[in-house]
Amino acid sequence: MEQNISLYKIFNTVASTGNISKAAKELFISQPAISKSIGRLEDDLGITLFVRTSRGVRLTVEGNMLYEYTRSAFETLQQGEETIRRINELGIGHLRIGVSTTLCKYILLPYLKEFVQQYPHIKITIHSQSTFHTLEMLENNKLDIGLVGKPNSLKTLEFYKVAMIEDIFVSSEVYLENLRVRESSHSKNELQNDSNHYSPMDNIDIIKTANVMLLDEKNMTRLYIDDYFTRNNIVTKQILEVSDMDLLIEFAKIGLGVSCVIKEFIQTELNEGTLREIPLEKPLGQREVGFAYSVVSPKPDSLQKFIDFIVAHSFI
Amino acid sequence: MEQNISLYKIFNTVASTGNISKAAKELFISQPAISKSIGRLEDDLGITLFVRTSRGVRLTVEGNMLYEYTRSAFETLQQGEETIRRINELGIGHLRIGVSTTLCKYILLPYLKEFVQQYPHIKITIHSQSTFHTLEMLENNKLDIGLVGKPNSLKTLEFYKVAMIEDIFVSSEVYLENLRVRESSHSKNELQNDSNHYSPMDNIDIIKTANVMLLDEKNMTRLYIDDYFTRNNIVTKQILEVSDMDLLIEFAKIGLGVSCVIKEFIQTELNEGTLREIPLEKPLGQREVGFAYSVVSPKPDSLQKFIDFIVAHSFI
């Protein structure tokens, strides 16, 4: 192996900037030093790595092949450094979890409650953010583990299912009643049936006319619902966007409209009768929820402990 | 990022040997220099990487985490170097293919014939070896592509199916005849049926009594057959092992016994009648054959061309 690892670092920087002068600035060394190093590396390897132009340098085919390796290698090295930095700041027992607020309260929290009891020395950081962001941070090793809906493409992530969730539409009994009365006054056809029986066919019309309350955009759940609406040609009259599913539930309870929420999270409300499901002919379908973590990055002790804990305490 | 990449190289070597003195020898620098460098790195990172003992050094938990990254990084770098070395030796247009002799002749060769016509400047090296070895070499980036039976675990490999193959038992008409006559003389029961009709049930007995000719051990195909025998409680009287399927075919033709061969490769013999299939009640089942290549290593131009070619000319 080439003795001088630094030459690769220099090469990598030049390749990434496509410019010896810029690379010099980035590395805080002079431009001639870089020129010399690149020349030296080319001699050592016996291959031309760059074509020099008057406005910088361009990788040769061979140079480009080398670059793909060096880039990967130095990224890995940087990740290692990042890991050490974290250890310095937070100590070795640290776990970074990414999760959406919704899942956090109803799924993560119960696990976490017991986990911190069992491993009180492990510090935990929770990043409450979109699933997309969580997945991206997992890929880049900025998170140890994430609680997410199962993504279509897993890439380098392992997925461990811990729950199934189902999106349903709900509202208060009162709101439903009012809606029916109001509607029957404009369109007077076929709405004299007794108030306690709604066929699924009618319910689509409820969604179409009601004040529909959904989670705000750029949200996994929301995209899922939007997709459902599109596929079934449902156009809603008005939509109220809320950032938090708890609010969605509360709004529905006080009769503000029809909320789309996760069935598993409102069991008590459904039992008590404060909320009532509006079943659809074609339900939205169940979604898998679980923990995702990188299959390529080395697992710190704290992460391994957490995974083991999850597997042991999985209720599914 | 730590300025001194070389420190990581030194760290990596010390970690891998677990011994500063040994690392010094490996790196061709003096022991005190290594000691100093490790000390320096520990200072820079603000973390203790090794516990020093009287018989070497041992990684701390933190050190071990760093090592997992550096090891990976330097392996990648070495692969890059290896790639460059290959380019130096064989030129940029080079393709390393791994394949078993069997598949080589019947599946790879037809593709290759046309490929070399289209890309005469691409040099090709064929490694004729076991599927296991091929898969291992693919993982270690010692091969660009391999033609293999679909493995159970793909790891970091992409698999592109190009054919289905089926193992069947065959023999010459004459051998079959003789076998029946011989057998009926010892065990005189139920063998008066006309010689042209053999029910599948009888055929199992043929396998059990005949001289069965198979590919030699540590072979994917062979393992497959052994497994079949075990699952179906078949104990063969005698087995002749041959290293080459062509020989297997020839031996069967001259009436030496019953060969297990790949059906697709003896179509002409079956049509001509020089070989005759011995159908089994439970057939051995079809196997997928295709090209496997690393999904993580960067693809040299020659490999990309080959893959494109395969996809375009796939007959399946």
Added chain:
DNA sequence: TACTTGTTATAACTTAAGGTTATAGTATTG
């Protein structure tokens, strides 16, 4: 117990690899 062996750490030194500045050459651009 004392000798031998195999470790790592420290200290004083040396040296050449890798840096610097200055300058030249060469496309590109307005």
Added chain:
DNA sequence: CAATACTATAACCTTAAGTTATAACAAGTA
């Protein structure tokens, strides 16, 4: 065609990283 933005070369310099020598320590071993 001058100005600009690059890279390459040359001559020089400096210090970071190497060297040798030695100490200190632990673990076998006679």
